[in-house]
Amino acid sequence: DAKTxxxxxxxxxxxxxxxxxxxxxxxxxxxxxxWYRQLPSQGPEYVIHGLTSNVNxxxxxxxxxxxxxxxxxxxxxxxxxxxxxxxxxxxxxGTASKxxxxxxxxxxxxx
Amino acid sequence: NAGVTQTPKFRVLKTGQxxxxxxxxxxxxxxxxxxxxxxxxxxxxxxxxxxxxxxxKGEVPDGYNVSRLKKQNFLLGLESAAPSQTSVYFCASRPPxxxxxxxxxxxxxxxxxx
Numbered sequence: 001d002a003k004t005x006x007x008x009x010x011x012x013x014x015x016x017x018x019x020x021x022x023x024x025x026x027x028x029x030x031x032x033x034x035w036y037r038q039l040p041s042q043g044p045e046y047v048i049h050g051l052t053s054n055v056n057x058x059x060x061x062x063x064x065x066x067x068x069x070x071x072x073x074x075x076x077x078x079x080x081x082x083x084x085x086x087x088x089x090x091x092x093x094g095t096a097s098k099x100x101x102x103x104x105x106x107x108x109x110x111x
Numbered sequence: 112n113a114g115v116t117q118t119p120k121f122r123v124l125k126t127g128q129x130x131x132x133x134x135x136x137x138x139x140x141x142x143x144x145x146x147x148x149x150x151x152x153x154x155x156x157x158x159x160x161x162x163x164x165x166x167x168k169g170e171v172p173d174g175y176n177v178s179r180l181k182k183q184n185f186l187l188g189l190e191s192a193a194p195s196q197t198s199v200y201f202c203a204s205r206p207p208x209x210x211x212x213x214x215x216x217x218x219x220x221x222x223x224x225x
Contacts, residue, residue, distance in 0.1 A: 032210040043115075043201050043216030044154065051211075087153065091210035098144065098169070099203070099214055101153030 004088045009106040012078045020073040020105055022088030027068050030093040035062065035073045037084040038104070044087065047073065083109045113137050117202050117217035124192045124224045132187040132220050134202030142205045143185040144169075144214070145177060147198040154201060160185055192224045 005023040012018040024033065034049040048055055048062045050071075055062040061074040075082055087104040091097050118133045134143065141162050146154035156169030158177040166177045174196060176188045185204075189196060199221050205214040 030210075034210075034213075036214075041219075043203075043218050044214075045216065046213035049211070049213065093209045097142075097205075097210045097212075098156055098159060099154075100156070100170075101146075103151075103153050 004090060004102055006086075006088050006102065006105045008103070009108065011108045011110065012075075014079060014109055014111050015077050018075040018078045018082070018107065018109075020075075020086050020088075020107065021070065022072070023070045024088070024090055025069045027090055028092070031090040032093075033062065033064060033068075033071050034089045034091050034099070035060070036087045036089065036099070036101075037082075038087070039081075039084045044101075047086070049091075078107075078109045080109050080111075083107055115202055115204055115215050115217040117200075117220050119220060120218065121221050122223070124189075124222065126193060126224060128192050129188070129190050130192065130222075131189075132200055132202075132222075134185045134187070134204075134217060136183055136185075136204040136215070138204060138206070138215065139182070140204035140206050140215075141182070142207070143179065144203040145175075145185065145187045146201045146203065147171065148201060148219075149198050157187065157200075192222075194224045196222065197224045198222060
């Protein structure tokens with residue numbers, strides 16, 4: 001599976017936008033870019049995913065570079081409830097299409 | 112709609128004891144996965160299943176066995192628990208559709224082996 005690189009941690013003030021970067025220089029043409037987050041003491045939850053075009057949903061936006069070698073998860077207005085570990089994952093299009101987790105970015109949100 | 116439910120939520124085992132962790136999903140998903148998460152680390156795949164009656168090894172399968180006798184249930188067994196298996200275990204499921212689908216995770220089982 002292709003690898004991703006994320007900063008270990010980031011900080012944000014509440015109600016400000018947050019841009020979480022992810023590098024994936026070895027991405028293949030059929031890999032989808034997925035983001036999951038894990039709140040304290042909970043299982044991971046899906047945030048957003050995309051292939052080539054930028055994507056928006058009620059939780060976040062995903063900006064994908066034109067060459068697809070990097071992407072950015074955008075939280076438009078961070079709240080204290082957004083404090084979590086955010087995982088950027090490349091999913092191949094194989095039969096099992098497994099999720100391979102790295103160590104993610106720990107986001108701290110302060111008042 | 113319960114989603115993915117894991118049983119039990121907590122368990123303490125003595126070295127050498129056996130136990131089974133149950134994962135149940137009510138979304139009629141074909142694919143199910145078992146992960147473990149050690150402190151400060153991401154999740155690592157233990158075993159997975161692409162349908163009823165089928166299982167396959169993941170990244171860290173040693174010391175574990177699995178069974179998928181019913182589509183909605185995925186069981187993870189520890190035949191002889193070791194302290195190295197102290198971890199938080201997560202189950203996940205997803206529908207068909209390859210990498211264009213989202214996975215749903217349970218709340219985890221915290222296992223301590225003493």
